[in-house]
Amino acid sequence: MDLGVLAQYIMNGLMLGMMYALVAVGFTLFFGVLDIIKFSHGDVVTVGAFAALATFVSLRSAGIVSSPLLLLVMVTVALVAMAALGMLIARYLVLPLRTAPALNTLLITLMLGTVLRESVRLFYPQGANPKPFPALLPSSSINIGQFNLRLDNAIMLAAGVLVIVGLQFLLNRTKLGLAIRAVAQDEETARTMGINFTAIVLVTFAIGSALAAFAGIMNGLYYNEINFGMGLYLGVIGFAAAIIGGLGSIYGAILGGFLFAALQTIGAVALPFASAYKDVFAFTVIIMFMAWRPTGLIQEKISERV
Amino acid sequence: MTGRLDIDNVTTAYDKADVLDGVSLTIEPGRITCLLGSNGSGKTTLIRSILGLTPPRAGRIVFDGADITALPTHKVIAAGIACIPEGRKVFPKLSVEENLRLGAYQEPSEDVTQERMTEIYRLFPRLRERRMQLAGTMSGGEQAMVSIGRGLMRAPKLLLIDEPSLGLSPLFVKENFNIIRQIKERGITVFLVEQNVHQTLAIADYGFVLSKGKVVMQGTADELSKTKEVHEAYFG
Numbered sequence: 001m002d003l004g005v006l007a008q009y010i011m012n013g014l015m016l017g018m019m020y021a022l023v024a025v026g027f028t029l030f031f032g033v034l035d036i037i038k039f040s041h042g043d044v045v046t047v048g049a050f051a052a053l054a055t056f057v058s059l060r061s062a063g064i065v066s067s068p069l070l071l072l073v074m075v076t077v078a079l080v081a082m083a084a085l086g087m088l089i090a091r092y093l094v095l096p097l098r099t100a101p102a103l104n105t106l107l108i109t110l111m112l113g114t115v116l117r118e119s120v121r122l123f124y125p126q127g128a129n130p131k132p133f134p135a136l137l138p139s140s141s142i143n144i145g146q147f148n149l150r151l152d153n154a155i156m157l158a159a160g161v162l163v164i165v166g167l168q169f170l171l172n173r174t175k176l177g178l179a180i181r182a183v184a185q186d187e188e189t190a191r192t193m194g195i196n197f198t199a200i201v202l203v204t205f206a207i208g209s210a211l212a213a214f215a216g217i218m219n220g221l222y223y224n225e226i227n228f229g230m231g232l233y234l235g236v237i238g239f240a241a242a243i244i245g246g247l248g249s250i251y252g253a254i255l256g257g258f259l260f261a262a263l264q265t266i267g268a269v270a271l272p273f274a275s276a277y278k279d280v281f282a283f284t285v286i287i288m289f290m291a292w293r294p295t296g297l298i299q300e301k302i303s304e305r306v
Numbered sequence: 307m308t309g310r311l312d313i314d315n316v317t318t319a320y321d322k323a324d325v326l327d328g329v330s331l332t333i334e335p336g337r338i339t340c341l342l343g344s345n346g347s348g349k350t351t352l353i354r355s356i357l358g359l360t361p362p363r364a365g366r367i368v369f370d371g372a373d374i375t376a377l378p379t380h381k382v383i384a385a386g387i388a389c390i391p392e393g394r395k396v397f398p399k400l401s402v403e404e405n406l407r408l409g410a411y412q413e414p415s416e417d418v419t420q421e422r423m424t425e426i427y428r429l430f431p432r433l434r435e436r437r438m439q440l441a442g443t444m445s446g447g448e449q450a451m452v453s454i455g456r457g458l459m460r461a462p463k464l465l466l467i468d469e470p471s472l473g474l475s476p477l478f479v480k481e482n483f484n485i486i487r488q489i490k491e492r493g494i495t496v497f498l499v500e501q502n503v504h505q506t507l508a509i510a511d512y513g514f515v516l517s518k519g520k521v522v523m524q525g526t527a528d529e530l531s532k533t534k535e536v537h538e539a540y541f542g
Contacts, residue, residue, distance in 0.1 A: 182408050189395040194383035194412040
């Protein structure tokens with residue numbers, strides 16, 4: 001295989017890895033602060049992408065044609081709307097179930113995911129069909145040897161890196177981030193430090209859900225198409241990525257996302273005659289990995305020294 | 307002088323072994339008040355009730371004249387109470403400095419936070435040396451320093467200290483009691499929950515004895531150390 005094609009595969013893998021990582025980070029954040037798995041997370045990705053598309057459609061019908069402006073408003077609306085949705089889910093579905101067994105939370109968020117997915121299918125105009133997503137980023141490209149670097153991909157990748165760097169800064173360098181990490185380690189002691197636990201949970205769900213919206217828009221811009229089932233697929237992969245990374249670890253989730261994309265890419269390259277099987281290949285490797293290391297790459301809950 | 311806590315007829319069910327059954331006691335400002343009692347007598351449940359971690363079923367808790375009975379924990383802390391919890395409870399994957407910062411979580415001024423941190427480092431020079439180390443990798447004694455420092459970062463009016471000597475070496479236990487005495491000298495009211503009767507009564511001003519969820523005895527430290535029942539209960 002020549003280098004240009006290989007570079008193309010790597011670029012594709014990086015794009016997918018970035019989306020998976022952004023979804024996986026949400027799973028790991030929610031697990032960190034509340035020790036729960038929120039299964040509706042993938043469908044928040046879908047709702048985020050459709051919220052962006054609806055914003056686009058209404059802005060266009062209002063006569064706005066500037067691509068950067070459209071994109072800016074779409075991203076803002078989708079992120080804010082999903083942050084609000086995440087907080088609502090936390091406040092009215094997840095927090096009231098705190099004293100119930102964890103399985104109940106899992107079940108209720110699984111059902112919520114179905115409700116979100118079916119709502120998009122039924123209530124969005126022609127929601128059952130795949131929807132074209134506007135290509136709003138410059139589509140010019142640079143040829144580096146045989147490798148064709150598309151500008152829109154480069155911009156998306158850079159934006160994703162910025163988001164992750166920003167998240168790292170928020171978690172590691174701000175007072176809010178310190179509070180989130182404290183709650184994740186020891187909820188009760190964090191409360192006795194004067195941290196408002198409920199507020200921190202809501203903020204965490206807002207952050208995770210906004211990241212999901214970002215991933216949804218990225219997905220739409222990359223494939224130029226979205227559909228009501230996209231989040232289910234991204235959710236399962238994001239969940240798997242968070243588990244491989246060691247649930248609760250941010251770095252692990254990011255690593256897990258890129259690892260899964262790498263497996264898919266390897267699957268596609270190594271099995272050119274059967275590239276449709278790349279997901280089968282990737283998930284098989286993940287299953288074997290889980291059997292080998294059940295706690296994931298980065299073990300989060302370390303035993304305390306007495 | 308502030309830091310007065312009135313506990314009035316408080317009943318709390320935490321778990322079956324550790325309940326409060328109509329406990330009334332008063333912590334006077336500027337003093338070290340101690341609470342003695344064996345395991346399961348309700349000591350930890352009382353601390354949890356004050357902090358709002360396990361809200362009482364009945365009764366009232368009043369701090370400097372304000373009712374704090376039904377408040378969520380962060381509002382109890384905002385009223386001017388801090389806690390050095392049983393088992394130290396440092397955040398194991400946060401650095402020493404981050405642990406201390408969390409103690410001053412409700413302090414909006416970075417300057418004040420820095421000032422207090424400098425003071426804590428003066429009190430525990432070892433923590434300055436290790437300020438970037440993860441608290442979970444430190445020895446028990448060092449973790450106790452982090453936990454005490456974190457409680458002081460709040461600059462509380464009332465400091466609740468739950469079983470500070472549990473699991474520490476005798477040398478450090480002695481140092482711990484010296485530090486508690488110094489805390490009082492700073493004008494902070496101390497409520498000390500302990501099993502180590504002898505050393506506790508040596509530094510306390512006043513004490514209560516809790517048994518099966520009820521206050522069975524109270525008095526000045528001198529009176530309590532002369533009481534036959536306390537001796538029998540603890541020294542056999």
